[in-house]
Each structure stands twice: as structure tokens, then as C-alpha cells.
Amino acid sequence: MQFILFDNETRFRFLPFTHTRPIADVRCGILTMRERWEKLLKEKTSTLTDSYLQPVYPLNAGNDNLLINASVFATEELINEISSLKEDEKLVQNDILIAARFSTSEIHFYNLNANTQNLKAKSFTGTVNKLQNIWDIFAQNERAIKEDFSLLTKGRKSQPIPENVMVSGRENVFMEQGAIVNAGVIINATVGYVYLAKDAEILEGAMLRGSVALGEHAVIKMGAKIYGATTIGEGCKVGGEISNVVFFANSNKGHDGYLGNAVIGEWCNLGADTNCSNLKNNYDHIKIWDEHANKSVQTGLQFCGLLMGDHSKCGINTMFNTGTVAGVSANIYGGGFPEKFIPSFTWGGSEGMVTYDFNRAVDTANKMMARRNKQLSEPEVAMLRHVFEITTSQRSMFTKN
Numbered sequence: 001m002q003f004i005l006f007d008n009e010t011r012f013r014f015l016p017f018t019h020t021r022p023i024a025d026v027r028c029g030i031l032t033m034r035e036r037w038e039k040l041l042k043e044k045t046s047t048l049t050d051s052y053l054q055p056v057y058p059l060n061a062g063n064d065n066l067l068i069n070a071s072v073f074a075t076e077e078l079i080n081e082i083s084s085l086k087e088d089e090k091l092v093q094n095d096i097l098i099a100a101r102f103s104t105s106e107i108h109f110y111n112l113n114a115n116t117q118n119l120k121a122k123s124f125t126g127t128v129n130k131l132q133n134i135w136d137i138f139a140q141n142e143r144a145i146k147e148d149f150s151l152l153t154k155g156r157k158s159q160p161i162p163e164n165v166m167v168s169g170r171e172n173v174f175m176e177q178g179a180i181v182n183a184g185v186i187i188n189a190t191v192g193y194v195y196l197a198k199d200a201e202i203l204e205g206a207m208l209r210g211s212v213a214l215g216e217h218a219v220i221k222m223g224a225k226i227y228g229a230t231t232i233g234e235g236c237k238v239g240g241e242i243s244n245v246v247f248f249a250n251s252n253k254g255h256d257g258y259l260g261n262a263v264i265g266e267w268c269n270l271g272a273d274t275n276c277s278n279l280k281n282n283y284d285h286i287k288i289w290d291e292h293a294n295k296s297v298q299t300g301l302q303f304c305g306l307l308m309g310d311h312s313k314c315g316i317n318t319m320f321n322t323g324t325v326a327g328v329s330a331n332i333y334g335g336g337f338p339e340k341f342i343p344s345f346t347w348g349g350s351e352g353m354v355t356y357d358f359n360r361a362v363d364t365a366n367k368m369m370a371r372r373n374k375q376l377s378e379p380e381v382a383m384l385r386h387v388f389e390i391t392t393s394q395r396s397m398f399t400k401n
Contacts, residue, residue, distance in 0.1 A: 336349065
């Protein structure tokens with residue numbers, strides 16, 4: 001049987017993050033959606049997504065396929081129901097297609113509805129948690145961290161916490177092999193879990209208030225103040241003041257400055273003293289720009305900060321307004337607040353923006369990735385070029401060229 005995590009039209013609500021990944025590889029909690037499904041299934045998965053992403057995230061279909069909605073959070077109860085599906089059956093809850101099993105290998109992102117429409121429906125009556133909107137990534141992070149913590153630590157024993165670390169709620173802290181906590185760190189896990197992955201490190205004097213998850217090889221800098229519900233993905237380096245933020249992987253906020261109720265993609269860098277507003281002066285609910293719908297949409301949230309796509313950067317002392325969305329490979333700098341929507345492959349700030357030359361953007365990405373011994377593959381460069389091309393009209397609205 002082939003296990004396939006599928007995207008549907010929901011993916012368009014998660015731009016700019018789904019410009020460069022399927023929903024399966026969005027991180028919420030300690031794990032990505034894919035990592036959670038694979039851990040519970042005890043099987044590897046492939047991906048059904050938009051055609052330009054398929055070379056980077058391949059589809060492996062066969063004569064017996066179990067397709068699973070990647071935007072749904074995996075649970076043991078769902079695994080049991082999905083595993084019992086017979087051929088030409090689907091599992092649904094109201095209008096949500098949770099999973100489907102069928103034999104055809106001719107599956108494409110745009111014909112998924114046709115493939116599943118006539119399957120026999122089985123109704124699931126249990127709890128379904130699902131990513132429905134882009135802000136859910138940080139808004140659901142507290143619940144997801146707690147569930148992932150239980151999943152990852154069940155029946156296991158934490159590495160010992162050093163004696164020179166001040167810890168409250170020690171039973172809610174789990175250190176994997178190789179994790180390091182230096183002297184003078186303060187951890188309050190009475191209000192939420194704290195999970196430290198393999199080879200993660202917390203430098204001297206940092207303060208953590210759960211729930212907080214630190215990924216493999218990630219680093220919290222000296223004197224940082226980290227509030228829950230925050231996930232710092234693998235390879236990230238963070239400092240300053242952070243509250244309810246999800247960092248996907250390999251991104252840096254290494255210096256002072258505030259970031260709250262935010263999502264930062266992969267390979268991003270926030271310059272020293274970057275500050276992000278997450279609350280309007282009049283305490284109104286916050287709107288953000290939906291680039292697929294090409295309009296502002298209401299989040300219903302009082303707190304919403306920066307949503308920054310992969311490979312984007314900002315200079316020192318950058319200020320972001322409440323509910324700012326920055327696309328892929330944007331380079332932001334200068335005084336004042338930039339626009340609340342910063343299209344992909346733009347360069348500049350509040351005084352005006354120009355198109356970021358594609359080859360220069362790729363060169364910058366490779367230079368940053370080389371610091372972690374990585375490079376863009378040819379399929380990844382082709383993926384980025386597609387994003388550059390499909391966002392041309394957006395740039396024309398905001399740039400000088």
C-alpha cells in the first residue's frame with residue numbers, strides 16, 4: 001500500500017508558505033504534519049500536491065493507494081479508522097475528506113475530487129483538528145506541542161537536567177540525547193511542556209516559559225526570553241524576546257527585538273533589533289493579505305504578527321506592522337514600516353520596492369545554505385523560478401519596475 005499525503009484547495013490559504021512546500025511539510029507543534037502522520041502510521045509517505053512542487057516532493061502512487069488529508073492532525077483514533085478503509089472507500093467528517101483508498105495510479109492535484117467523488121463514504125465521529133487558515137499555524141501551536149510531547153516521550157526517560165539550571169515543573173521537561181542547557185538558564189514548565197531535541201542548545205541566561213519546543217541543532221542565544229507557545233525548528237538560532245512563534249527550520253533571529261504571534265519559514269534572517277507589532281493600538285481584530293484571493297481577510301484574532309515566507313531577509317532595525325505578510329525571497333530594509341503585504345522577490349522597504357533579480361536571490365539563498373553545508377537542488381531552483389513567475393503581477397502593484 002502507498003501512503004500519500006494530499007493537498008487540496010486549502011493549500012492556497014497558506015501562501016506564502018505553500019509556495020515552496022505542501023501542507024504536509026508545514027510545522028505546527030514539535031513536528032511537521034508529515035512527521036506526525038509517519039510516526040503514527042510507522043510508514044513513509046509521498047505527496048500529492050501542485051504539479052510544480054512534485055519534482056521536489058514526489059508522488060509515489062501504485063495499485064493500492066491510501067490518500068490522507070495533510071491538513072488534518074494525525075491521531076491514533078484516526079489511524080485506526082483510516083487503516084480499516086477498504087478499496088473504494090473514503091473517510092469523511094461533514095464536508096472534510098479525511099482519507100480515501102483506491103487503486104488508480106493516475107492521480108493529480110486537480111483531479112482529486114473526481115477520483116474520490118463516487119467512493120463509498122464512512123463518517124468519522126471523533127475529534128478532527130485541522131489547519132484551515134494560515135494563522136492556525138501559531139494559533140494551534142500550544143495544543144499541538146502538548147500532543148506531540150506526549151507522542152514523542154511516551155514510555156521514555158529524559159536525559160538529566162544539569163543542576164545549575166533553575167527548573168520549575170521538571171516532570172514537564174524532556175531532553176533528548178546530546179541536548180545542552182548551559183548555566184543560568186531558567187525554565188518554567190509548570191504552565192506548559194518544554195522539549196529539547198537532539199543536539200539542541202540553550203545558552204547562558206536564557207529564560208523559557210512553556211510550552212516551548214527546540215528542534216535538532218537549534219540554539220537559543222544568551223539572555224533570550226522565550227514565551228509559549230513557541231516552536232524553534234531544527235537548525236534555527238534565536239534571541240531577544242519571542243512569544244507564540246513557529247520557526248520552520250534553519251532560520252535566524254539571533255539578536256534583540258520582539259517577535260510575537262508569528263510564523264517564520266525556512267532560511268530566513270531577521271536583522272538585529274527587528275521588531276514586529278502583533279496588536280493594534282485600538283485593539284481591533286486584525287486583517288491580513290490573502291494573496292490567492294487578492295484581498296484582505298479577517299483573522300478574528302486580536303494578536304497577529306509577521307508571516308514570512310522562505311528565504312526572506314530583513315535588515316537591522318526593521319519594523320513590521322501588525323499582520324504583515326512577506327513572500328518568498330523578499331529582502332526588506334530601511335526606516336519606517338514597509339507595506340503590510342510584501343510580494344515575493346521584492347527588494348526595499350517603506351521608501352519603495354523593486355524586483356529582486358532572480359539570479360541574485362538564488363545566489364543569496366545558496367550562500368546562506370552553504371553555512372549549513374546545503375545548496376539548492378535543480379528542482380528547488382525550478383520551483384523558485386515558478387514562484388517568481390506567478391507572482392509577477394503582485395510585484396507590479398507594489399514595485400517601481
